[in-house]
Amino acid sequence: MSATFVGMPAFPDAARSALADSQLRGNLAHATSTIRGKRAQVVGEVSEWEELRLAGAAIKDNTLHHLDEHLLRLERSLTERGATVHWARDAAEACAIVAGIAQQHGVDEVVKVKSMATQEIELNEFLAEQGIAAWETDLAELIVQLGDDLPSHILVPAIHRNRAEIREIFRAKMPGAPDDLTDNPADLAAAARLHLRQKFLSARMAVSGANFAVADTGTLMVVESEGNGRMCLTLPDILVSVVGIEKVVPSWDDLDVFLQLLPRSSTGERMNPYTSTWTGVTPGDGPQEMHVVLLDNGRTRALADEVGRQALRCIRCSACLNVCPVYERTGGHAYGSVYPGPIGAILNPLLRGVGHDKQLDSLPYASSLCGACFEACPVRIDFPEVLVHLRSKVVDAHRGRAERGVRCTLRAERPVRLGRAPKPEAVAMKAASWALRDAGRLGRLERLAGAAGRLLARVLRRSAPGGRRVLGSLPGPGARWTTARDVPAPPTESFREWWQREGGRS
Amino acid sequence: MRAALLVTCINDAVFPDTGKAVVRLLSRLGVDVEFPSGQTCCAQPMVNTGYLDEAVPVVRSFVDAFAGYDAIVAPSGSCAGSVRHQHGIVARRSDDAALAAAVAETSARVYELSEFLVDVLGVDDVGAYFPHAVTYHPTCHSLRMLDVGDRPMRLLRAVRGLRLTELPAAEECCGFGGTFAVKNADTSVAMGADKVRHVRETGAEVLVAGDNSCLMHIGGMLSRQRSGVRVLHLAEVLASTEGR
Numbered sequence: 045m046s047a048t049f050v051g052m053p054a055f056p057d058a059a060r061s062a063l064a065d066s067q068l069r070g071n072l073a074h075a076t077s078t079i080r081g082k083r084a085q086v087v088g089e090v091s092e093w094e095e096l097r098l099a100g101a102a103i104k105d106n107t108l109h110h111l112d113e114h115l116l117r118l119e120r121s122l123t124e125r126g127a128t129v130h131w132a133r134d135a136a137e138a139c140a141i142v143a144g145i146a147q148q149h150g151v152d153e154v155v156k157v158k159s160m161a162t163q164e165i166e167l168n169e170f171l172a173e174q175g176i177a178a179w180e181t182d183l184a185e186l187i188v189q190l191g192d193d194l195p196s197h198i199l200v201p202a203i204h205r206n207r208a209e210i211r212e213i214f215r216a217k218m219p220g221a222p223d224d225l226t227d228n229p230a231d232l233a234a235a236a237r238l239h240l241r242q243k244f245l246s247a248r249m250a251v252s253g254a255n256f257a258v259a260d261t262g263t264l265m266v267v268e269s270e271g272n273g274r275m276c277l278t279l280p281d282i283l284v285s286v287v288g289i290e291k292v293v294p295s296w297d298d299l300d301v302f303l304q305l306l307p308r309s310s311t312g313e314r315m316n317p318y319t320s321t322w323t324g325v326t327p328g329d330g331p332q333e334m335h336v337v338l339l340d341n342g343r344t345r346a347l348a349d350e351v352g353r354q355a356l357r358c359i360r361c362s363a364c365l366n367v368c369p370v371y372e373r374t375g376g377h378a379y380g381s382v383y384p385g386p387i388g389a390i391l392n393p394l395l396r397g398v399g400h401d402k403q404l405d406s407l408p409y410a411s412s413l414c415g416a417c418f419e420a421c422p423v424r425i426d427f428p429e430v431l432v433h434l435r436s437k438v439v440d441a442h443r444g445r446a447e448r449g450v451r452c453t454l455r456a457e458r459p460v461r462l463g464r465a466p467k468p469e470a471v472a473m474k475a476a477s478w479a480l481r482d483a484g485r486l487g488r489l490e491r492l493a494g495a496a497g498r499l500l501a502r503v504l505r506r507s508a509p510g511g512r513r514v515l516g517s518l519p520g521p522g523a524r525w526t527t528a529r530d531v532p533a534p535p536t537e538s539f540r541e542w543w544q545r546e547g548g549r550s
Numbered sequence: 551m552r553a554a555l556l557v558t559c560i561n562d563a564v565f566p567d568t569g570k571a572v573v574r575l576l577s578r579l580g581v582d583v584e585f586p587s588g589q590t591c592c593a594q595p596m597v598n599t600g601y602l603d604e605a606v607p608v609v610r611s612f613v614d615a616f617a618g619y620d621a622i623v624a625p626s627g628s629c630a631g632s633v634r635h636q637h638g639i640v641a642r643r644s645d646d647a648a649l650a651a652a653v654a655e656t657s658a659r660v661y662e663l664s665e666f667l668v669d670v671l672g673v674d675d676v677g678a679y680f681p682h683a684v685t686y687h688p689t690c691h692s693l694r695m696l697d698v699g700d701r702p703m704r705l706l707r708a709v710r711g712l713r714l715t716e717l718p719a720a721e722e723c724c725g726f727g728g729t730f731a732v733k734n735a736d737t738s739v740a741m742g743a744d745k746v747r748h749v750r751e752t753g754a755e756v757l758v759a760g761d762n763s764c765l766m767h768i769g770g771m772l773s774r775q776r777s778g779v780r781v782l783h784l785a786e787v788l789a790s791t792e793g794r
């Protein structure tokens with residue numbers, strides 16, 4: 045995979061091009077509404093769904109609260125069962141560990157179980173630089189990889205592709221794809237199966253992630269739909285699993301909750317087709333050498349954020365993407381990360397910090413705060429709360445310069461030396477704060493608006509349905525509102541003035 | 551009962567008819583409505599854009615203006631939600647224990663209009679007459695932040711002459727989202743376009759909602775498209791007696 049998210053434009057710009065792609069809009073609307081319907085149905089069947097959500101959130105919160113202890117316990121259990129544990133502070137360390145294991149065994153080809161963590165650290169790209177080919181075996185992930193493309197959904201990474209496009213990708217890029225391949229889904233799957241079987245049988249090393257890691261027993265678990273993951277987990281000799289440190293759960297009992305929450309939220313199934321668990325090395329059966337790379341890569345930074353740390357509860361079900369009205373229209377690429385949608389809008393800034401990158405700073409604003417994600421999230425991540433919190437962190441990170449600028453704008457008592465000009469938004473918010481802390485000031489502004497309203501009432505010719513005068517396209521800053529929407533002309537009198545005129549007492 | 555009208559800044563400055571309608575409606579139901587003149591804004595535009603320091607003096611003026619009332623009634627789910635869910639955050643930012651206490655005290659007495667009518671006054675039928683084909687958009691903050699449930703629908707169903715058509719995909723956001731509408735104008739308009747399409751599918755002549763900010767966005771598109779569909783705040787429908 046040569047495509048990369050590095051250098052993506054800020055969300056509003058990336059969204060603009062995505063919105064113009066009618067094929068993408070159609071695919072997304074169809075796919076997300078189908079899965080929304082399935083999810084709603086199977087979630088509706090569970091009478092204690094709210095209790096399950098509360099339990100899921102509580103287990104994750106308690107575990108995160110004592111994360112160090114659980115991780116050390118996990119390390120002990122894994123080591124006792126014959127696995128080797130590695131600790132990786134960041135992507136570079138994790139990639140080097142995986143590549144090192146491959147090189148040690150002279151392996152130049154690995155098969156991969158679909159894994160968000162390895163995408164996050166861009167493992168495939170790193171391995172390719174070392175001359176090691178990494179084959180994605182999840183069908184959708186394979187489509188993305190062969191197409192030199194980027195994933196746009198957590199669960200359905202090729203959601204932006206239709207079957208005609210997939211046939212073209214397979215014919216051009218998949219070794220052994222038949223020339224007369226049709227775009228019938230069964231034919232496409234059969235061609236992929238042939239290709240993958242060869243890889244499963246020849247590869248000596250597999251790389252996976254894990255949905256859960258049980259500290260008590262040192263068991264890792266992968267939940268999937270195709271069975272290709274299980275092939276990777278059982279056929280090769282060497283298995284390396286890259287696991288985010290937030291994936292640890294204390295005991296098997298906790299899985300009772302998550303294995304109910306995850307499939308229903310994710311694929312809209314009561315139970316997922318394949319649940320693979322493995323606990324260290326079993327002599328003579330399955331991989332004989334196992335490594336687990338425990339990955340931080342910003343997770344401890346997120347954990348330090350009191351409001352934001354709830355994002356680490358995420359079990360990557362993608363329900364928040366499927367219900368998100370923004371995601372449904374822009375698709376995943378606009379978020380510039382392997383984590384798109386609402387979870388991406390909070391997780392990326394939490395993992396990587398704000399105030400140093402325009403693209404990251406734009407993500408907490410990529411939401412109308414409608415709260416559909418909060419309602420759907422199986423571990424009750426309060427998205428509106430976290431988004432607003434992260435917006436305040438973005439603003440605070442830029443405050444130094446805005447503060448200087450505004451002092452000069454609003455009360456220019458003495459000249460202030462400006463490094464850079466303040467953002468117009470910061471000036472506007474300061475001004476609003478000034479006007480809105482005092483009803484007298486607001487009243488005076490409203491009387492000005494009333495005068496404008498009386499004038500406009502005489503000159504404006506257009507009215508909205510119902511008769512109110514409206515302004516059409518405005519120049520300057522108003523243009524962003526009025527490109528597609530009329531705006532009501534100011535009323536001739538504010539409510540406040542009416543109340544006083546009517547002899548209101550207060 | 552001493553009820554204070556929290557008219558909200560957008561209604562005060564742009565949609566005064568909604569404020570007048572609340573006064574008419576509540577007076578008709580025997581409520582003694584007052585308009586605390588010190589009020590300005592709930593500070594939501596600042597909080598939701600990330601400007602917490604700027605929100606502090608606005609929240610301070612809010613609690614000063616509304617001290618001492620039995621109930622504070624807002625014709626806006628979004629502003630009521632902001633007071634109930636965000637004023638505490640702003641107070642924490644201020645590090646001022648007195649402000650935090652005042653915020654806890656006022657925000658517990660804030661009601662969105664349909665909550666006040668149904669829960670406090672205990673009425674579904676407010677004696678309105680509005681002989682028009684109507685569809686209703688349940689705005690996100692009323693629906694998901696305040697959980698007003700079917701209260702607005704119960705009120706609308708009791709209005710004489712009103713023909714209510716269900717809005718397809720009603721619970722989906724209209725795309726307004728405060729500063730989202732300008733920061734992410736293209737996405738906002740794309741979301742609004744689908745909302746408008748659904749509104750037009752109903753064949754209703756009037757789109758009703760409990761938030762004028764969302765209606766300004768949806769209505770702005772309906773107007774630009776010369777759709778002939780007008781938008782009206784729930785309060786204005788409930789206050790209406792159309793000459794009766």
Ligand code: SF4
Nearest residue numbers: 358359361362364421
């Ligand atoms: S944030 Fe919640 S809804 Fe979104 S992927 Fe994670 S667990 Fe699922």
